[in-house]
Each structure stands twice: as C-alpha cells, then as structure tokens.
Amino acid sequence: MNRRIVGTITLGSLVLVVVLSTAWQTQAQDANAQYPSMAPLDQYLMTDRNAEIALARSAAPEAISRDAEVLVLGRHGYETAVRGKNGFVCVVERGWMSPFDGDGAVNFWNPKIRGPICFNPPAARSILPLTYKRTEMVLAGQSKAQIIDVIKTFIKQGLPPLEPGAMSYMMSKEQYLTDNDHHNWMAHLMFYTPLMDGVVWGADLSNSPVMLNPQFSGAPEPIDVFMVPAGWWSDGTADPVRVR
C-alpha cells in the first residue's frame, strides 16, 4: 500500500477516521494547529439564509426534504426557518458535532465544515437534541471540557431515550466535511444505536460496507453511529465509492 494519505475525515455530524500513516498524523497535527479553538462566530454562520435552507435540504432526496422542517444557525442557536410536515428535520451541522478528542477532532473548530443532514422523526426526537445542546454551549463560549461536562449532565437529566429506527441522510453533494481533496467525502446514511462494539455490525472490516463513526461512541454520548454508503447524491447523480 503505497498511498501515504488515505484518511477521510471529520463530518459535521459524522466522522470517519482512517489513520494509517505518518503523513496523516502530521496532517492531523497540522489541522489541530490550524483550528485549535473557536474562530470568530461569523465564520460559522452563513449570511445567505436561503442558501443555508437549500443546503440543509440537499442532505436528502427532494421528495423527503421538501416537506421537512429546516433549521438555520443564528447567533443564538438554531432557529426554525421552515416548518415541516413529515417529521423529518434538516439542518446544516458545524464542526463541533465532531468527536471531542482523538483524530476525529481535527475539524471540531474548523469554520468551513458544513454537514447538511436530514434526521428522520425518531432521530429528530432523540439525536437532534444533542446538536442543540452542543451548539448552545459553543455559542455560549464554553470550552470543550465544559461542553463535555454539560453533555454528561444532559444525558442524565434531559436527553430523550434513543428511539428505535433513528437514522439520518447525508447525501448532499455540497457538503463540506474535510479540508482534504474530497470535501464532500461520500453520500451516506447513518444509523443510531445504543453503544455496542462496532464488530457487532461488522463495521470497518475488510470489504464491509459498514463503517463506525466515532462521532459519539460514549465520549460522552452513549450512542453509536453506523454509516453505509448511499450510492448516489440527493440529486440522483451517482456517487460511486472512490478508491482513495
């Protein structure tokens, strides 16, 4: 295996990390050095509200997202921009939905990250509250350590139980999930489960289509996120898995 850089990266609501080379580690260190703390808030916001709505909707096929609720990020948190009819909620997540630590955390404060995602109703009820909570803490100027403490308390006192069937779509061709060459990584679906060994799904094994996303993984959220390639973008164009 001669490829020196093979990793793929942090996604707004998902993170896939492949760390196999010194080159990658060096890159990760560079990224951590590049985004060591929160940038000015304006860099995370999108000035064009309609563009953010369109980007949020692009996470799922139009037949799903056209009737979804749409959230946009404002200076005080996420706001409802469009009321929904089908129970789905579409939102553009930012870098702070990455893992708090580890190699997947390289983009935690990356202001360029845009992770459009459409949650199905069970996920909107039981996963989206984590997006709200993390964002609330970030906008309040909390450090990672403080956010983790708050999340731990939230898990005990306020987080709704994970609902069976919670899943989400991340099929936007416009998603920006990494500073690396393939900013939009791949169209994929995500499934949320209680914490379990990734091996239980056969994740990340040779030729397995299932990947374990380290986004939560008990650190501290007690949720595992499994990803499966969708095969095409939300606009219907093909997204074959690329050999990287």
Next chain:
Amino acid sequence: MIALGVFALAIVLGEWGQAQAQDPKTPYASMAPLDQYLMVDRDAEIAMARSPAPEAISRDAGVLVLGRHGYETAVKGKNGFVSVVERSWMLPYDDPEFWDPKVRLPLCLNPPAARSHLPLTFNQTELAFSGMSKTQMFDRTKTAFDKSELPVPEPGSMCYMLSKQQNFGPKYGNADPHLMFWFPQKDHMNWGADFPASPVDVHQYSPQPITEFVNFSVQVVGRTGGTHECSPTSDHNAHSVMTMRRRSSKSFRLGSRTVSQAVYTGRNRDG
C-alpha cells in the same frame, strides 16, 4: 408407514399439480417435495451461507445448514454472527415464489439479529416442514407473535445479503446486494422510503410486527491497507444493477381473507 408416506406425498403432489393446472401464473401453489429444498452438497451450502458477508465477517460466523428435520449447526462460530441459507418460506406470504424450491436466500446475521431473527426462521421452517398451508402458517406465526413467543428485533439487529448466489426466484433473480435492518414496527414514513431517489426500502410484511429497512445501494467499501475498494457484492466481482422495480402494496388475499401489509420501495430512480 411407508405406504402412508407415499400416500401423503401423492396427495401433496396431486394438489400441487392441480394448482399448477388451475393457475399457470402460480406454479408454486404449495410445498414441493422436501428434497427439492435441500442441498445435497453440505459443503456447498456452507459456502453459500458464508457468501453474503465479506470474508472478514463470515469466516468466524456460525453456519447453519438445512437438514430433513430443520436447521443444524454445521460450523460453530466465534464472532456471534450466524450465516444461513434461508428458503422460500421466508419470503412474504403474498410472494408467488413462497414455495419455489429453487429460492436460496443466504444471509449473515449480526449477533442481535441472530438472537431475535433466527427464531422466526426456525419457526417458519418448522411450520413448513409440518406440511401446513400458507394460511395455517400465517395464523400460527401471528399467534406466536401475539403471545410473544417470537421476539421482536433487538436494537441493532441487521444482516448482510451481499451474495452473488442469492436467488429470489425468476422475477428478481439475485436482486441486488443489500443490507437489512430490523426494528419493531413503525410507520414507513419514518425512514423516507417510497420516495424517488430514496436509497431505502421499507417492508412491513404480515404478520410480523417488524419493520424491515433495506438499503439496496450498498457498495462494499474495504479499508484494507487504508485504501477504499468498492464493489457491490461480497466477492467483489459483479456489477450492481438496479434490478428490482418500485412497488408498494397494502394488502393481499390469503385464502378467504384480506391481509394488510406495507411494502415501500423507492430506490428505483426511474420510477
């Protein structure tokens, strides 16, 4: 005893023949002779059972093979996965291939699914072997779920169906490689199936109180050596083709009754 067996077999064959004569569109109106469902070559069945998942998973999976008295353990597993070749009676009750002896459905169940799906496989197989009609099987299975004698899916239940050898019958052939995820029954809208460009299907086959969520757009992503390799089946040789068409159904006739169920497929982008 032998005479009785021969007599019973004659009745079965006779009914089967009558059904064929009555309705050429339903060539599998009742169960065929048991031998037609069995695989003579036990090693071939083991290999087929292992074929739906990448080798990294299936090599350590338990393997079941179908014998004259039901499924038997052929290989003890180490990783909690169980591989098995299901037969036609695991298809929906309204599927015309329900008794098609050529159907082979290899799947590899992850540990939660092995615990919560296999009991249904064993149940259906036992009922089929007992000579019951579809209507009787349906009723017995419904009662078993109603009485909680059969489990609903455990959280995280899923299986691999990536075998190029899978055979759903003449209509769907080896279909497409896919993953299946099982949940207690929910409204199909929860997953966004039945929409153009949706990469998912949702099945709610009666009488199981189960939602089967199917992702047919699977491309196998390998991370061997850090590269991403892609291919649509577990032996990564075939080309994925969207062979199955969109359909939705809300009810079907079973004997004298109408049965409700829901099937939503949205992945065919051409509609």
